[in-house]
Amino acid sequence: MIPKIIILFTVLAVVAARRSYQGYKVYEVLQETVNQAKFLHQLEQSNDSIDFWHLSKQLNDRARVMVPPGAQPAFIADLMRNGFQFSVLIDNVESTIQNNAAVASRKPIPIENSILHKYLRHSDINSYLDELANKYASHVSVVEIGKSYEGRPLKTITINENANNPVILLDAGIHAREWIAPATALYAINQLVEHATNNKNVLSNLTWVILPVVNPDGYEYSHEQERLWRKTRKPSGRCSGTDGNRNFDFHWGEVGASSSACSETYRGDTAFSEPETQAVRDALLKLKGRCKFYLTLHSYGNYLLYPWGWTRTLPDGWREIDEVAQAGAAAIKKATGSRYTVGSSTNVLYAAAGGSDDWAFAEAKVPISIIMELPGGGSQGFNPPASAIERSVKESWIGIKAMALKVAQKY
Template structure:
């Protein structure tokens, strides 16, 4: 029995409700979904990452590759969490019509990367962006997780109280260390990393810290463009595609997609800036935005199947 979708995608769930939904799915569909890993935020909230697979009982995904999606890296981007949960819903509760997306890939999904910041945004300051770890200077709190990864980390603002403060050192935040550990667990078979953000109507690939493009940028652009084309064709919503640096006023170090691509060697690492009216669009728009975003995500994953950067004939062993 599937869930009442209006209760999940008709409003913004709390962190507790997100975890309840995930654990409920694991209980109901134990042959399709499992808790892949659990970590804790600075304030002690449990952070669940789930795995969806047609071979869920196999601890080692022989000959299969991984798609990794995260959301909620920035606390105020509430809609990203809803979209991540919608992906989970489609793959688990509507897996019969989405079976082609599970043919070659296991999906690893982290729907709420920064739960402390998210709850603070929900309850106190809707525009809060960072984590909630006190910094011990000038009463400042929090680090921008998307400036905290260990790749060109020195580029960016050092000001403690800035909304985009990079941290005292790379991986100073337990929330970003959790993502790093997931990357490492997925070695060497993670082929696509997608980080959900809002609300710039763009699909971006590395690099954010430099105008120098990756060697495979054309293939990454093709994947991004496939998502954009699918969305505009189905919904009329136009997404821009390009490198992250081409959309920024200044170079940015420590981003998750640059770390994924340059350090973890994941060939496709994209940001999807979800098209929405602000970071927390009206509740009545959530389901529609989730559906539009899902159309693009499907198209990007299907495009991977024809990319020369991925061969499904090789047999490798990952976790």
Template sequence: MSKLSSIILLMVLGSTLAYKSYSGYQVLKTAPLTSASMPYINRLSKHFDFWGTPGVGRPATVMVSPEQAPLVVAAFNRMRISHEVLIPDLGPEVEREHGERKATEEANPRVAVYDRYMGCSEIQMHIAQLALTYPDIATELVLTNTPEGRKVKVLKLSNGNAGQKALWFDCAMHAREWITPPVCLRIIDEVIADPALRDMADWYIAPLANPDGYNYTINTDRFWRKTRSPNPDPNCPGIDPNRNFDFLWDAGNPTDYCSEVYPGTNAFSAPEVAAIGNFILDNADSLVLYVAIHSYGEQILYPYGHTVEPVPNVDQLIAAGTASADAIAAVAGTTYTVENSAAGLYFTYGASDDFAYGRGAVQYAYTYELSGGGSAGFDPPASLIQPVVDEVWPGIKALVDYVLAN
């Protein structure tokens, strides 16, 4: 073997070995939860990696390491929550998906693609290319630099009409939710192609709200959720960005750095979050719609996450969300429910949509939980990207139509 071949082999092996294998990890699935079991599930979710959206009437799925499995099973048994092993070993699926994505990676994409998951640098370069290609309507905004030196980029699409209302969409705030950036990219495609959409409003789209975390899922750990901000415990970096916004921020356990929902030392301690939050406040006069795209659960959630008490314009929030859900269902029959965040998801503090609504005075604020897929929800195969973006875009368009008409 030549010296060059040996170097290449070592590089390939190093890349493979560096990617977290998840060998021996299991995914457990409960029976549909009752209201009596939810307080226990909420407490467990602070310490273990629950997927999807646990809620009354819905099952919960939780990923556990070999060491965690007996602890969670014992807790379920104590709570008398029926459960099953959904995936006995997550390792082979993670290995397959990682190899598939690496094999289809491209260096310099000129257009968004929907037959594979694009990497962080691909998406960032694509945004820059769009601003160069369409300088009259597209502007690349850099909100901040991340702890690892990446940029939180927003693409503004506008015909330049004065006094227009503004719309905001962000994706991949939680790093592992790979199905979300394609939805933001599809929104960009549609708005660039249709001047009438730009005449309706100015559009701000952030395909990667958490670029450090997303890049880490692509190259190191498929199921990483948080940012990559350093913490006092070097073994547990990262902050849950959707618990770090400056609205009823609640530290919970401020030293539980390893928790998937660790909220940071204080509100806006994550620079990515502070930049998005400040943008919302700075544009409060024009911003009428905030949408955070997450996965998974097939839900359209509206404020608040800390209470089930209805907000003043709850009827309009439900009506707009229902129009969106109906448009999604019309494509392929997928049913999205429209629910209050606390009732439909679980009680949360420091969430982005609550901040946009409660601090930013954005009249219409939502979190979309897209369809799941793959082995247990968070890893839909690339073959599902196109169907998801095809059905969600009409829902986004219907939501925008309702908001701007009311």
């Protein structure tokens, strides 16, 4: 028999294993000069312990940086030495996470409502897809396109399959902590399947293939252990996880991706080292020629970004993509007043090679390839409260539909 004291210690160890963000602060740092922008960019590349939630190359933009307590004195000294204006955006990251968890766990609600009011777990998301495939078997199907490193099924839902239609491939959740992305994909699925009559214009001559959670291991880990986990979960040396959005085999590892396994932007041991990125690759290759629009959902910052991510040069065909992205931004602006910034990843943010959108455009020959950086949670960054899901996903769906319509007109 196992002594009670050992059971108690085991329980304590499991509870204690959840990572605490006690004392972690998020700073907002105004970059007013080219040298200041350079300084922050170098810091992002060289320091694995601080976590840039937002960084662009635009002057007068405010970077957002999460810094653990031990690194704060040196960080502040650096900022003062370089003449930055800065302020504390989140005083204690742990308390924002706990506030949200308390609201989210209050009471169970039916699945269709829960899409709007809570962040569903991966198994619930997959159950919902299966439920839809059963209920709407004539035009909805679910396929397992692979398994994650920890063995979770990667399921796509195909809506309105017709071999003559152009295909839209929508994915979300390659970055684990960006929970609003899978929530948005789920709302899109809900609208296209259960509210088809309201969405006829984007169903009549389009086929949708949606993978709501690319990185379920990281997604579950961010629910269970570390709210701000970003990468996959496969170990590499003494650290775990690869940045899936630096792992695609197009100019892999050349710029804006780390070769250090402990970095948040680790490119992986090789290109396509992760089963999750392999699954997206294979899904896109299977649709080569048919897939006209690849849309990948991230958070946060209200951006619609397109190739290239590895160089500031624009690719042939960028005007077509820009037109689609502008249609999305304009529709959202008209509906709610929210503004999106539109442009190539490198020109708007920073060069980062190995992204799925570059690969889809260059190798899978998808002519319209866009990253949508969804709205965040205001001062809470990646962690929008569950009460903000409904407003956010409804607004984003307006933009997604407008882009899909534009694509349908073109192909």
